[in-house]
Amino acid sequence: MNSLTKFTYPTLLSAAMLFPLNALADEWQFMIEPYLMGTNIEGDFGSGKIEQAEVDVDFGTILDNLDMAGMIHMEAISPGNIGLAFDYGFMDLGGGRSFETGQELDAGVRQGVMEAQIFYRNQLQHASIDYIAGVRWWDNDIDIDVDLPNLDQRLSASVEQDWVDFVVGLRWYSYLSENWTFELYGDIGGLDFASEFTSKVKIGLQWQMTDLLTLDMKYVATWVDYETGSPGEPGYFSYDTVTHGPVLGLVFTF
Numbered sequence: 001m002n003s004l005t006k007f008t009y010p011t012l013l014s015a016a017m018l019f020p021l022n023a024l025a026d027e028w029q030f031m032i033e034p035y036l037m038g039t040n041i042e043g044d045f046g047s048g049k050i051e052q053a054e055v056d057v058d059f060g061t062i063l064d065n066l067d068m069a070g071m072i073h074m075e076a077i078s079p080g081n082i083g084l085a086f087d088y089g090f091m092d093l094g095g096g097r098s099f100e101t102g103q104e105l106d107a108g109v110r111q112g113v114m115e116a117q118i119f120y121r122n123q124l125q126h127a128s129i130d131y132i133a134g135v136r137w138w139d140n141d142i143d144i145d146v147d148l149p150n151l152d153q154r155l156s157a158s159v160e161q162d163w164v165d166f167v168v169g170l171r172w173y174s175y176l177s178e179n180w181t182f183e184l185y186g187d188i189g190g191l192d193f194a195s196e197f198t199s200k201v202k203i204g205l206q207w208q209m210t211d212l213l214t215l216d217m218k219y220v221a222t223w224v225d226y227e228t229g230s231p232g233e234p235g236y237f238s239y240d241t242v243t244h245g246p247v248l249g250l251v252f253t254f
Contacts, residue, residue: 033073033216035249039091041111043241046227047142047159048234073249081121083130088114090139111243112139113222119171130171132187136198137164138224140239161237163194163226181206183218195226206251216249 040058069091077083090112117134139162169187176182185202189195204218221244229236 027079029077029253031075031251031253033249033251035071035073035216035247037071037089037220037247038245039243040245041241041243044238045241046231046236046238048232048236077121081123083119083121085117085119085132085134086115088112109143110139110141113137113243114139115167117167127172127174129173132167132169132171134167135164136167136189136200138162138195138226138239159237161226161228161239165189165194165198165224167198167200169200179208181208190225195224197223197225199223202247204247212252212254214251214253216247216251218247220244220247 042056069089071089073085073087075083075085090110093109114137115134117132119130119132122129122131140159141161142159167187167189169185171183171185174182174184183202183204183206185200188197188199190198200220200222202218202220204216206217207215209215221242223242225240227238227240231238
């Protein structure tokens with residue numbers, strides 16, 4: 001085997017391995033966006049004998065009690081303008097409080113929301129519109145422990161609820177310039193399939209810094225109204241809230 005053959009075989013093998021990846025990249029466009037959200041949660045919560053309790057948690061309170069959080073958005077779109085989208089965000093919060101009576105309260109709250117969608121993109125002259133259908137999965141875990149030193153008791157309660165809503169929506173992109181894009185998004189779902197109602201609205205701007213990187217700046221609000229069981233009875237759970245706040249993300253496109 002001469003030196004030319006030794007050089008050619010690995011080169012051809014490498015080219016053969018890279019060709020499907022290059023062809024796939026030419027056909028599909030992918031994006032991955034890790035992001036941060038200045039989260040605020042407002043509304044009402046109920047469980048068991050607690051028929052209604054106010055939920056009002058601002059971003060500062062969340063930061064003070066945050067144990068862990070993660071947020072990511074991913075999309076892939078084909079040459080035929082059929083796309084897939086995935087979004088997941090969760091927060092683990094933990095905190096405690098002591099009372100003058102000697103009682104101590106420890107609480108842990110976990111809220112996770114996952115979305116999986118399929119969409120079709122209609123390209124216009126200086127804009128595009130996406131027709132969207134998908135599911136939104138809610139996952140809420142609440143743990144409460146109360147120490148009663150006078151009675152030498154520790155009371156504990158745990159609530160774990162998750163459900164899936166179907167949603168449909170629209171997303172509008174307006175290409176303002178070579179580097180700036182305006183986004184307006186809205187969906188609606190639930191309608192007594194799981195939740196009585198759920199909806200998300202997003203409005204914001206994207207600034208393309210390079211071919212690879214885009215800065216994403218928007219405001220997002222997500223509503224949900226979910227109830228199961230009978231008020232005052234074991235197994236009762238209600239969650240009627242809006243989670244909202246500014247979002248800052250970095251989009252990697254390839």
